[in-house]
Amino acid sequence: MYKVKVYVTLRERVLDPQGAAIKQSLEHLGYREVKEVRAGKFLELLVEPSGRDLDAIIQEVCGRVLANPVIEDYRYEIEECVAP
Amino acid sequence: MKFAVIVFPGSNCDVDMFHAIQDALGEEAEYVRHDADNLDAFDGILLPGGFSYGDYLRSGAIARFSPVMQAVIKAAEEGKPVLGVCNGFQILLESGLLPGAMLRNAGLKFVCKTVSLQVENASTMFTSLYEEGETIRIPVAHGEGNYYCDAETLEKLKENGQIVFTYRDNPNGSIANIAGIVNEKGNVLGMMPHPERAVETLLGSQDGLKLFKSIVKNWRESHAVIA
Numbered sequence: 636m637y638k639v640k641v642y643v644t645l646r647e648r649v650l651d652p653q654g655a656a657i658k659q660s661l662e663h664l665g666y667r668e669v670k671e672v673r674a675g676k677f678l679e680l681l682v683e684p685s686g687r688d689l690d691a692i693i694q695e696v697c698g699r700v701l702a703n704p705v706i707e708d709y710r711y712e713i714e715e716c717v718a719p
Numbered sequence: 720m721k722f723a724v725i726v727f728p729g730s731n732c733d734v735d736m737f738h739a740i741q742d743a744l745g746e747e748a749e750y751v752r753h754d755a756d757n758l759d760a761f762d763g764i765l766l767p768g769g770f771s772y773g774d775y776l777r778s779g780a781i782a783r784f785s786p787v788m789q790a791v792i793k794a795a796e797e798g799k800p801v802l803g804v805c806n807g808f809q810i811l812l813e814s815g816l817l818p819g820a821m822l823r824n825a826g827l828k829f830v831c832k833t834v835s836l837q838v839e840n841a842s843t844m845f846t847s848l849y850e851e852g853e854t855i856r857i858p859v860a861h862g863e864g865n866y867y868c869d870a871e872t873l874e875k876l877k878e879n880g881q882i883v884f885t886y887r888d889n890p891n892g893s894i895a896n897i898a899g900i901v902n903e904k905g906n907v908l909g910m911m912p913h914p915e916r917a918v919e920t921l922l923g924s925q926d927g928l929k930l931f932k933s934i935v936k937n938w939r940e941s942h943a944v945i946a
Binding site for chain 1: 776777780784812813818819820822823824825826827865867868869892
C-alpha cells in the first residue's frame with residue numbers, strides 16, 4: 636500500500652486573498668516576521684498497488700480533479716505503508 | 720420552449736430558476752437530477768446557483784463529474800443554449816465548457832447585493848433584447864466570484880466579444896470586471912449575477928427577464944417552421 640501526500644497551492648502569479656487575510660491577522664498579533672502566507676490544500680491518498688504506474692495515476696488524478704491547472708499547482712510525495 | 724433546471728446535491732437556486740421560467744417567462748421547465756444522463760428532450764439547459772456537493776475541493780469541481788454533465792456537454796455541442804448562474808458558472812468553468820477559473824472574492828466578503836452590470840455584447844442569443852452598453856440591475860450572492868484567466872485567454876475573450884457582462888463597480892476583484900462570458904460558439908453563458916432573481920418588480924428588478932426572453936426569441940426564430 637502507498638500513502639500519497641498531495642499539496643495543492645495557488646500558482647505564484649495568482650493572488651491569494653485567503654493567504655493575505657491570514658498574513659494580516661498574524662501581523663495584528665505581532666508576528667511581523669511573517670512576510671507572506673499562501674494558503675493551499677493538503678490531501679492524503681491511500682493507494683493500492685495495481686498494474687498501472689503509480690506516478691501516472693497520481694498525475695492524472697491531480698490534473699483532472701484535485702487541482703485546477705488554471706489557478707493551481709500540485710506536488711506529491713509517495714510513502715510505502717502498511718494497509719490500515 | 721422546454722428548459723431543464725439541473726439539480727445537484729446542494730443546489731439552492733433551482734426553485735428560483737424554475738419560478739422564473741414557468742411563472743415570469745411562461746415557458747416550460749422541469750427539474751433534472753444530477754444523476755440523469757439524457758437531456759435530449761430539452762431545448763435549453765439551466766445550471767442554477769448554490770453549493771453543489773458542498774463546494775468541496777473547489778466550487779463546481781465535484782459537480783462537473785456528475786453523470787448529467789456529460790449530457791450538458793452534449794447539449795452544448797449540439798448548439799443548445801446552456802446558462803450557468805453563480806455556482807452553475809463555476810461548474811461550467813470546471814467542466815471546461817468555458818475558459819478560466821474562480822478565486823475567492825478579493826475583499827474576502829461574501830457579497831450579497833444588487834449590482835449594476837454593463838451589457839458588453841448585445842448580439843448573443845442571451846442578450847439580443849438588451850441594448851449594447853445598457854446598464855442593468857441584477858443581484859449577486861457569492862464568496863467565490865473573482866473570475867480569473869491568463870492574459871492570453873483574456874485577449875481572446877476580448878477579441879471574440881465573449882465578455883457579455885461587466886460590473887460597473889467590481890464587487891469581487893474579477894479580471895477586467897468580468898461578470899459573465901460566453902463560449903466561442905456563443906451558446907454557453909456563465910455569469911455570477913442571478914438574472915432569475917430579477918424577473919419581477921416585486922423582487923426589486925425586472926432586468927433579468929430580458930435575458931430569458933432573448934433565449935426564447937432566438938430559439939423561436941431558429942426553429943420557425945417555414946410554411
